[in-house]
Amino acid sequence: xxxxxxxxxxxxxxxxxxxxxxxxxxxxxxxxxxxxxxxxxxxxxxxxxxxxxxxxxxxxxxxxxxxxxxxxxxxxxxxxxxxxxxxxxxxxxxxxxxxxxxxxxxxxxxxxxxxxxxxxxxxxxxxxxxxxxxxxxxxxxxxxxxxxxxxxxxxxxxxxxxxxxxxxxxxxxxxxxxxxxxxxxxxxxxxxxxxxxxxxxxxxxxxxxxxxxxxxxxxxxxxxxxxxxxxxxxxxxxxxxxxxxxxxxxxxxxxxxxxxxxxxxxxxxxxxxxxxxxxxxxxxxxxxxxxxxxxxxxxxxxxxxxxxxxxxxxxxxxxxxxxxxxxxxxxxxxxxxxxxxxxxxxxxxxxxxxxxxxxxxxxxxxxxxxxxxxxxxxxxxxxxxxxxxxxxxxxxxxxxxxxxxxxxxxxxxxxxxxxxxxxxxxxxxxxxxxxxxxxxxxxxxxxxxxxxxxxxxxxxxxxxxxxxxxxxxxxxxxxxxxxx
Amino acid sequence: xxxxxxxxxxxxxxxxxxxxxxxxxxxxxxxxxxxxxxxxxxxxxxxxxxxxxxxxxxxxxxxxxxxxxxxxxxxxxxxxxxxxxxxxxxxxxxxxxxxxxxxxxxxxxxxxxxxxxxxxxxxxxxxxxxxxxxxxxxxxxxxxxxxxxxxxxxxxxxxxxxxxxxxxxxxxxxxxxxxxxxxxxxxxxxxxxxxxxxxxxxxxxxxxxxxxxxxxxxxxxxxx
Numbered sequence: 001x002x003x004x005x006x007x008x009x010x011x012x013x014x015x016x017x018x019x020x021x022x023x024x025x026x027x028x029x030x031x032x033x034x035x036x037x038x039x040x041x042x043x044x045x046x047x048x049x050x051x052x053x054x055x056x057x058x059x060x061x062x063x064x065x066x067x068x069x070x071x072x073x074x075x076x077x078x079x080x081x082x083x084x085x086x087x088x089x090x091x092x093x094x095x096x097x098x099x100x101x102x103x104x105x106x107x108x109x110x111x112x113x114x115x116x117x118x119x120x121x122x123x124x125x126x127x128x129x130x131x132x133x134x135x136x137x138x139x140x141x142x143x144x145x146x147x148x149x150x151x152x153x154x155x156x157x158x159x160x161x162x163x164x165x166x167x168x169x170x171x172x173x174x175x176x177x178x179x180x181x182x183x184x185x186x187x188x189x190x191x192x193x194x195x196x197x198x199x200x201x202x203x204x205x206x207x208x209x210x211x212x213x214x215x216x217x218x219x220x221x222x223x224x225x226x227x228x229x230x231x232x233x234x235x236x237x238x239x240x241x242x243x244x245x246x247x248x249x250x251x252x253x254x255x256x257x258x259x260x261x262x263x264x265x266x267x268x269x270x271x272x273x274x275x276x277x278x279x280x281x282x283x284x285x286x287x288x289x290x291x292x293x294x295x296x297x298x299x300x301x302x303x304x305x306x307x308x309x310x311x312x313x314x315x316x317x318x319x320x321x322x323x324x325x326x327x328x329x330x331x332x333x334x335x336x337x338x339x340x341x342x343x344x345x346x347x348x349x350x351x352x353x354x355x356x357x358x359x360x361x362x363x364x365x366x367x368x369x370x371x372x373x374x375x376x377x378x379x380x381x382x383x384x385x386x387x388x389x390x391x392x393x394x395x396x397x398x399x400x401x402x403x404x405x406x407x408x409x410x411x412x413x414x415x416x417x418x419x420x421x422x423x424x425x426x427x428x429x430x431x432x433x434x435x436x437x438x439x440x441x442x443x444x445x446x447x448x449x450x451x452x453x454x455x456x457x458x459x460x461x462x463x464x465x466x467x468x469x470x471x472x473x474x475x476x477x478x479x480x481x482x483x484x
Numbered sequence: 485x486x487x488x489x490x491x492x493x494x495x496x497x498x499x500x501x502x503x504x505x506x507x508x509x510x511x512x513x514x515x516x517x518x519x520x521x522x523x524x525x526x527x528x529x530x531x532x533x534x535x536x537x538x539x540x541x542x543x544x545x546x547x548x549x550x551x552x553x554x555x556x557x558x559x560x561x562x563x564x565x566x567x568x569x570x571x572x573x574x575x576x577x578x579x580x581x582x583x584x585x586x587x588x589x590x591x592x593x594x595x596x597x598x599x600x601x602x603x604x605x606x607x608x609x610x611x612x613x614x615x616x617x618x619x620x621x622x623x624x625x626x627x628x629x630x631x632x633x634x635x636x637x638x639x640x641x642x643x644x645x646x647x648x649x650x651x652x653x654x655x656x657x658x659x660x661x662x663x664x665x666x667x668x669x670x671x672x673x674x675x676x677x678x679x680x681x682x683x684x685x686x687x688x689x690x691x692x693x694x695x696x697x698x699x700x701x702x703x704x705x706x707x708x
Contacts, residue, residue: 002595002596003591003595003596005596006587006588006590006591006596007591009584010577010580010584010588010591013579013580013584014579017578017579017580017617018578018579389573389575390575390577390578392575393575393576393577394577394588394592395560396534396536396563396569396575397564397569397588397589397592397633398560398561398563398564398565398589398592398593399560399592400557400560400561400592401557403592476536477536477560478531478534478536478537480569480571480573480575
């Protein structure tokens with residue numbers, strides 16, 4: 001039998017045959033390791049858990065068009081592509097316009113948004129009634145509801161008064177039969193093509209004039225003269241469908257399309273210039289305690305139908321990430337005419353709260369580790385006093401100080417090993433229970449946690465043994481002779 | 485040739501002279517008993533011979549090496565290599581079996597060898613009880629295990645402190661018979677005792693009183 005095997009035999013015999021004392025030491029290490037493993041798991045999992053929770057405080061990033069640019073649903077969707085899918089909690093588009101309620105001679109700020117997304121980015125919104133689901137259903141802020149006395153189920157007629165032209169079409173007379181329309185659109189090489197059309201009484205095109213002088217003369221430039229091309233427009237109503245109602249002039253597809261776009265744009269701009277009224281059904285009263293109570297909310301589709309524009313003013317994004325990541329996302333999102341910036345009020349407080357929570361968990365862990373050390377140290381101290389005679393005997397039998405150290409350290413480390421394995425398993429269970437009860441979500445087992453907990457437990461057990469070992473080494477072998 | 489020689493050894497604790505200028509000689513293969521009332525300096529002498537204490541003055545030669553000066557680490561080595569100890573209270577590691585207790589001694593000395601340890605237990609008539617824990621053994625059996633443990637490393641000197649102090653007559657005789665066997669094999673034995681019967685079993689008795697050698701008695705009736 002080798003010395004090592006005898007060493008192991010002695011250490012295990014000491015632990016297995018002196019159960020009660022060792023169980024206490026094992027229990028304290030095990031509990032310490034449990035708390036350690038649990039706390040470490042929570043420490044790393046809390047930000048993830050809490051971030052999800054904190055998203056209920058509202059959007060933490062805003063996406064806006066850069067100066068001179070516009071934002072629309074397509075651009076928003078393109079920008080959101082840049083975010084990792086699991087980080088984005090929700091993205092609410094917003095378009096704010098002033099709508100009139102002519103019957104009451106009032107006007108309200110109306111937000112066009114996405115009611116599915118709004119529930120994710122602003123979960124604190126509370127609706128008396130229900131969120132709109134069908135077209136022409138709206139939410140009304142409590143303040144407005146009280147002012148004009150509308151309730152869930154009331155109808156409201158809202159009117160849009162265009163004030164300024166938004167499209168590229170030039171100013172023209174009112175949209176009515178017999179009017180002249182003029183518009184422009186980008187043709188070949190991004191150069192402008194200008195179109196003028198005279199309408200007859202039935203709002204059909206009576207005459208068309210094209211200025212394509214910016215286009216290549218032998219290709220696009222021919223659209224203004226080619227009778228077969230021009231003839232197609234006469235007698236048709238706007239808007240026109242390319243390739244259905246109008247065929248492109250061969251060799252001048254881009255310029256031909258520009259002509260149709262210019263006419264359609266002019267028509268849309270003209271149409272957009274008309275006040276329009278729609279009747280809406282109020283499905284709920286919005287209660288937020290904030291300025292939102294002074295707004296009317298409708299879907300972007302409804303607002304677009306009313307105004308003829310798909311423009312957005314801002315998008316509120318709720319992203320699950322820490323401040324550093326958010327900054328990185330903001331940087332990634334910025335560009336292509338949009339700017340992203342953080343809602344500092346939300347991100348700062350979120351970071352602060354998480355930091356404090358982590359500090360608390362850290363502190364508790366440290367305290368528990370110190371308590372574990374004290375407990376194990378005390379137990380080992382008791383073990384040493386209990387085994388004074390045995391230690392004296394071993395020394396009398398020729399054990400060197402290092403042998404004594406080795407044996408006690410061996411027992412301590414073995415306890416640390418057992419306690420660590422026990423603790424890693426129980427700690428995960430503990431963290432899981434905490435997570436399920438406090439955060440309502442489960443956590444995944446970190447494989448690294450097992451070796452880490454075992455190592456830390458062994459180190460703590462070893463550290464706890466230092467004082468007791470010092471005492472053991474100081475024991476005088478002669479005491480075994482004195483008949484104590 | 486002397487295995488052990490104390491030359492003018494004194495051990496002084498403050499005012500108290502536990503040993504006062506003591507000189508004794510123990511030959512290789514000799515069996516010596518040390519007697520004396522409590523406080524006569526027996527324990528002090530035992531500690532010094534057992535390399536667990538150092539004298540205040542004087543020289544102690546064990547197998548030619550001075551053991552009155554070295555570091556405690558060196559003393560531990562000498563004790564381990566040359567001395568087998570037997571105690572009044574037996575002193576076994578409570579959570580190890582009889583054979584494991586014997587092996588502990590081998591472990592600190594050189595290499596644990598279960599076969600050899602079992603043989604040693606066989607010599608003291610306890611081979612059948614090898615797997616028992618101390619709590620399952622009688623006092624006499626425990627002391628016999630301790631004898632096996634003391635002789636397992638073939639020490640030059642077996643130093644026994646009241647080895648029969650806690651034993652009944654029958655067990656006392658078994659232990660004394662074991663000593664006789666060891667003596668016949670040439671092992672040097674020093675037995676500290678109160679019991680005249682145990683002392684009489686030795687070749688020679690040294691009587692201590694007040695830290696001095698009062699007298700030495702050669703046992704005429706010693707049977708080889």
